[in-house]
Amino acid sequence: MKETNLEPGEVVVARQDIARRLPLLAAEITASLGGNVDGLVIMPVLTGALVFAADLIRCFPQRLRIDLITARSYGAGTHSQGPKLEGGVPEGVKGRHVLIVDDILDSGRTVKFLRKSVQDSGALSVRTCVLLRKQLPEALATPCEFVGFEVPDLFVAGYGLDCDGWFRNLPDVVCLRPRGETKNLVR
Ligand code: IMP
Ligand code: MG
Numbered sequence: 058m059k060e061t062n063l064e065p066g067e068v069v070v071a072r073q074d075i076a077r078r079l080p081l082l083a084a085e086i087t088a089s090l091g092g093n094v095d096g097l098v099i100m101p102v103l104t105g106a107l108v109f110a111a112d113l114i115r116c117f118p119q120r121l122r123i124d125l126i127t128a129r130s131y132g133a134g135t136h137s138q139g140p141k142l143e144g145g146v147p148e149g150v151k152g153r154h155v156l157i158v159d160d161i162l163d164s165g166r167t168v169k170f171l172r173k174s175v176q177d178s179g180a181l182s183v184r185t186c187v188l189l190r191k192q193l194p195e196a197l198a199t200p201c202e203f204v205g206f207e208v209p210d211l212f213v214a215g216y217g218l219d220c221d222g223w224f225r226n227l228p229d230v231v232c233l234r235p236r237g238e239t240k241n242l243v244r
Contacts, residue, residue, distance in 0.1 A: 064235075065227060082203055094121060098149060102159040156186055159186075159188075163193065215230045
């Protein structure tokens with residue numbers, strides 16, 4: 058495990074704002090399904106959506122199913138093949154409404170790839186909910202029905218989001234900066 062020289066900076070989305078937004082998001086999702094989420098498959102994308110999904114699912118009073126998936130991006134360099142699914146799409150999506158839950162929409166590649174994979178696996182419908190969407194043309198152009206918060210194009214962490222595996226446990230979404238400095242990390 059690599060050490061980090063980063064520390065939490067300004068709060069970008071506070072825990073109280075997240076707590077207030079989640080029941081509203083759940084209501085939007087429920088309304089899009091005609092008021093009935095019974096039997097919906099919620100598909101959190103690990104690891105980043107862990108905290109968000111854990112809180113969001115408890116805003117639904119009806120029966121749900123949870124199917125976890127793990128997406129990884131390969132090759133940041135010239136041989137990038139885009140995101141890959143570890144273990145494939147769970148069998149249980151066939152014939153069901155599916156809600157993919159992810160932490161953040163950045164380039165949109167993960168969400169685009171997952172929507173297609175889930176649709177190709179025979180889901181009845183596919184919707185996406187992200188906690189955060191960066192104000193980037195690629196992110197804004199990616200199909201996504203439910204967005205918790207629009208955020209600037211900064212590198213953020215906390216509430217499940219990490220930097221090299223660190224900071225997922227922070228209760229707020231924050232900027233990061235090198236220890237002892239005042240300038241935020243951009244990427
Ligand atoms: P994509 O570029 O939209 O495919 O984003 C894929 C993944 O990159 C997200 O699900 C996050 O795990 C990660 N990511 C993108 N931007 C950030 C960030 O600002 N902080 C932490 N993780 C990020
Ligand atoms: Mg990540």
